[in-house]
Amino acid sequence: MNKQIILNLPVRDLEKSRAFFAALGFGFDPRVSGDNAAMVVIVQDAIHAMLTTEAFFKTLIDKPVVQAKEANELVICLSCESREEVDSLIAKAVAAGGRTPHPPEDHGFMYDQGFEDIDGHLWNLVWTAPQEG
Incomplete structure (x- = not known):
């Protein structure tokens, strides 16, 4: 498996954030996208941004967002x-x-x-x- 960088970013409105990054020309990986998150493909097989709803992001950490x-x-x-x-x-x-x-x-x-x-x-x-x- 190739090493990858995946940035996890909390977002307030997942659909608006998806539209923003789509407007920049980035694609999404539907295998790891859903109601709580969307994987933005920045560089195929290398760099991705996982946009997560703030509520879901909070389940991943024990500090304030x-x-x-x-x-x-x-x-x-x-x-x-x-x-x-x-x-x-x-x-x-x-x-x-x-x-x-x-x-x-x-x-x-x-x-x-x-x-x-x-x-x-x-x-x-x-x-x-x-x-x-």
Whole structure:
């Protein structure tokens, strides 16, 4: 079995969150999706996000659920293949109801911008120029 990264994220409205990530072009794994959760496929066989209702998420932990619109525990960073992919995903996120917490940052060798999804989780998209060798 390949190693995978699966992010478990609490969401307030599962259907709205599914629609948000579908608008970004991500698919879902129906085998592990249902009334309480939906598995977003970010990178096939490698990176997934399990969107879970807050009620179900609470059954997995013994601490309060952080309200991501009020406080952040982490920033999820995804690499992109080009500046254009960064800009395209940001535009899709904003059109689907997300917001950008800061303008894009261009460091020459690296370009990035972030978005906040509809539940307040922060995602940073980054493109890094190939190294010349």
